[in-house]
Amino acid sequence: MPDNDISQEDISVIYIVERGKDSTIFGYKDISEELYLLMFFLSIKGDTSENGMERYKSFVVEPVQDLLRWTTEFEFPSHTASETCLTLAQDWIARCQHPEPYYPTRLVEILSPGKSTDLRLCLTHEEQPTGPYMTLSHRWGTASFLKLTLANLTDLVKGLSITDLPQTFQDAITVVRRLGCKYLWIDSLCIIQNSKEDWLHEAGLMGEVYENSHCNIAATWNSSSDDGLFATRNPSEVEGIVVHPKWAGLKSATFRVMEFGLWERLITSAGLNKRAWVVQERLLAPRVLHFGRTQLAWECHEVDACESYPTRLPVAQQSTQTIHKGLDPETDGKILQWMGDSKSSQNIHGYHVWNKIVAAYTAGELTVASDKFVALSGLAKKMQTVLQDEYLAGLWKRTLASDLLWKVHGGKQANGLLSTRAAQYRAPTWSWAALDGHIMPGRPNIDRILISIEEAATDPIVSENPLDQLKFGWVRLRGVLLPGTVKPQESSASQPEKMNVCFFQRKENHGPLDLPRHPDRKSRSDGILSHRIDRESV
Numbered sequence: 001m002p003d004n005d006i007s008q009e010d011i012s013v014i015y016i017v018e019r020g021k022d023s024t025i026f027g028y029k030d031i032s033e034e035l036y037l038l039m040f041f042l043s044i045k046g047d048t049s050e051n052g053m054e055r056y057k058s059f060v061v062e063p064v065q066d067l068l069r070w071t072t073e074f075e076f077p078s079h080t081a082s083e084t085c086l087t088l089a090q091d092w093i094a095r096c097q098h099p100e101p102y103y104p105t106r107l108v109e110i111l112s113p114g115k116s117t118d119l120r121l122c123l124t125h126e127e128q129p130t131g132p133y134m135t136l137s138h139r140w141g142t143a144s145f146l147k148l149t150l151a152n153l154t155d156l157v158k159g160l161s162i163t164d165l166p167q168t169f170q171d172a173i174t175v176v177r178r179l180g181c182k183y184l185w186i187d188s189l190c191i192i193q194n195s196k197e198d199w200l201h202e203a204g205l206m207g208e209v210y211e212n213s214h215c216n217i218a219a220t221w222n223s224s225s226d227d228g229l230f231a232t233r234n235p236s237e238v239e240g241i242v243v244h245p246k247w248a249g250l251k252s253a254t255f256r257v258m259e260f261g262l263w264e265r266l267i268t269s270a271g272l273n274k275r276a277w278v279v280q281e282r283l284l285a286p287r288v289l290h291f292g293r294t295q296l297a298w299e300c301h302e303v304d305a306c307e308s309y310p311t312r313l314p315v316a317q318q319s320t321q322t323i324h325k326g327l328d329p330e331t332d333g334k335i336l337q338w339m340g341d342s343k344s345s346q347n348i349h350g351y352h353v354w355n356k357i358v359a360a361y362t363a364g365e366l367t368v369a370s371d372k373f374v375a376l377s378g379l380a381k382k383m384q385t386v387l388q389d390e391y392l393a394g395l396w397k398r399t400l401a402s403d404l405l406w407k408v409h410g411g412k413q414a415n416g417l418l419s420t421r422a423a424q425y426r427a428p429t430w431s432w433a434a435l436d437g438h439i440m441p442g443r444p445n446i447d448r449i450l451i452s453i454e455e456a457a458t459d460p461i462v463s464e465n466p467l468d469q470l471k472f473g474w475v476r477l478r479g480v481l482l483p484g485t486v487k488p489q490e491s492s493a494s495q496p497e498k499m500n501v502c503f504f505q506r507k508e509n510h511g512p513l514d515l516p517r518h519p520d521r522k523s524r525s526d527g528i529l530s531h532r533i534d535r536e537s538v
Contacts, residue, residue: 076235117159132214133183141224171229207378216285276364351444393431405442451479
């Protein structure tokens, strides 16, 4: 492990975290011997931003004596396919297990060495699998690769060679075999890709597939199925560096320095997790094993971890996007259990959880726009059991009055383009699912509502899958009307995005109220309902 000295002159600001209390220290005096964590900023000389300002990078400094794994005898491997990495993954899984009574319609069976073929497609309704199965989250990319079709179904049941598959699939099979399983579910090989009927049926079961998997293998860093899971890396990025601070008032100690924001860079900002489909896959899978660009990472309901922090990610490295399982409806739903059937405003925690899911989901990208509902249907089904409420095109009947106050964050989609309404009908205009955009849901509320829902319903295309694609939907409201005028606002060269902003004229002594105009709006007046008007401002 690299060994370095560091002095006060190297540091601009030190943040001290002691027993959960933060304080900024400039003089480096009276530093407690009960020090738990240091965070500091080091200036990167010669690296400047576009405006000429000096750049700073954040690092976390931890007492080495608290990190038993980091000894001079231990060396991090330079490749994530190493036995050391996969042994750690096996340890994570061993600490977090439960029986899996459910099997998908089809699974890729990994045959024992010496067989005439490497793999075969197992039809679980014809033969009962033995043992657990794993799932794979990946990005298809633009490359052409083997997929299950009506024409090759019989051939794949007989068998196929591992060399027929793209690199990511081959690596996933290596991992599954190494972790002691013999079955793997891959969407492109377990759903008939040229059968709409089979796709709709299997897509409706997607929630159960991931929820009952032994572990979900996530090809987190790659951009296509040809990239593979494994990566060559610089071991020092994983182990960090050891420093010996020489600060006045600080008892002599040895610390490890790690870059701050490791999880954000490794997991949250990775290409795979920009896909909308993956929100459901990550939340429903009981365990997720990430293959990142520089190291392996782990998520389950109890802990987030990685090779740099194999037992648990420390508080200093966590953020609002860490502990993704914190969004899980079942976990948050436990808080609802003691609330009973009360209709009080306190019994809306589950609806807040759903709104976090919607915000995360719409921040991702969908390759096929018509997947808007089906890519979320597994989570919607699970939330329905928690909330005991009627699902209405991405909203909930009990809180529908406040749910209608959703808006598009920045007026844009996840890819940065302006938000647009779907070219073909997908959802009623009062649902956020009618638009392609990053949605900020309305705050759930069942009190102090100025309108009442007289009637609301949706009609699904497939009656067996009421949470999926819709034929149409409607809502009838009762409320108070106020006089007002809607006027287009004049645009200016300095504010071109203001071009489609409208005014809602309130009482004369209150002046105008700015409301963003709907992205696809021309002479129509729809879309105003999606923008909140506080009672106090009317």
